[in-house]
Every structure is written in structure tokens, then in C-alpha cells.
Amino acid sequence: MEVLEIKKYPDAILRKKCKAVKAVTAQEKRLFEDMLFTMHTFKGVGLSAPQVGLTKQLIVADVGGGAVKLANPKIISSSGSDRMVEGCLSVPERSVEIKRFYEVTVRGLNEKGERVEIEAKGLLARVIQHEIDHLRGKLIVDYLSPWKRLKKLLLRR
Ligand code: ZN
Secondary structure, three states, X not given: OOOOOOOOOOOHHHHOOOEOOOOOOHHHXXXXXXXXXXXXXXXXXXXXXXXXXXXXXXXXXXXXXXXXXXXXXXXXXXXOOEEEEEOOOOOOOOXXXXXXXXXXXXXXXXXXXXXXXXXXXXXXXXXXXXXXXXXXXXXXXXXXXXXXXXXXXXXXX
């Protein structure tokens, strides 16, 4: 396993829309393992392929209850809502309070290429939504209101 380089905001790759993978091949399996290893190395709880420079729809997450590896993840149902301050390995030294669904059901392919549905709630549901945002080029800073963005910019000076 290998520690991959994490792309940092404002790297253009973080704004790309990622492509669905046709199948989970040995290459994707290897990538899942390297992404998990990289995520653990930097003490993250989730990571997406664009964060390591690849525009593929792959995400990994681990909030302590076991690793989740998903290709082509799609939220098929959701309920409740919850607010929490989030960080991102690609946006260091920033944290943003974000309202997200409390519970989600996600469909995708696992590391064996099998179609799976995962029911997640709380932190895991949040991390999965955060990583799916990455696959669409969306980042935590996009959740700041224009006023808050301006204030953060001014406070940095
Ligand atoms: Zn992130």
C-alpha cells in the first residue's frame, strides 16, 4: 500500500465531475486500499478519488465501525437533518458548519464489484454525503454564505 498525494484547494481537479467506473477491476481495488491507507495516515474519516488526483467515482470512509469502499455511490433515500462542523483533508485549516441528512441509503458497487446498498446514519451518513459532494466537484467552502466567505477572507489578513 502506498500513501497518495492529497490534492489541496484550489487545485482544479477538485472541481471536476468524476466519471462512473465501468467495473471494479484490480486497479480500482488497489486504489481503494491506497485511498484507505492514505486516509488513515492523515487521520481522516473519508476520502474520494479526486482528492488523490483521479476523476473516478470512488469513495472510502471509516468512522470506526469498519471501512466502507464504494464505486459509483448514489443516495437513493434520505431522512432527517443534522448540523455539524466539518473539515476536509483537501481544505486544511478550514472548518464549516454544514446541514446534511441524518440518515441516508446509498447504492453503489463494493470492492468486489457487487451491487450493494448501505444504510448509514449520523457521522457515517455525513461522511458519505461529503465524499459524494467531492465526486461532483463540491467542497465544504461552497456551503459558506457569501458574507461568511468574505468575513473569513478578511479575518485571514
Ligand atoms: Zn473532503
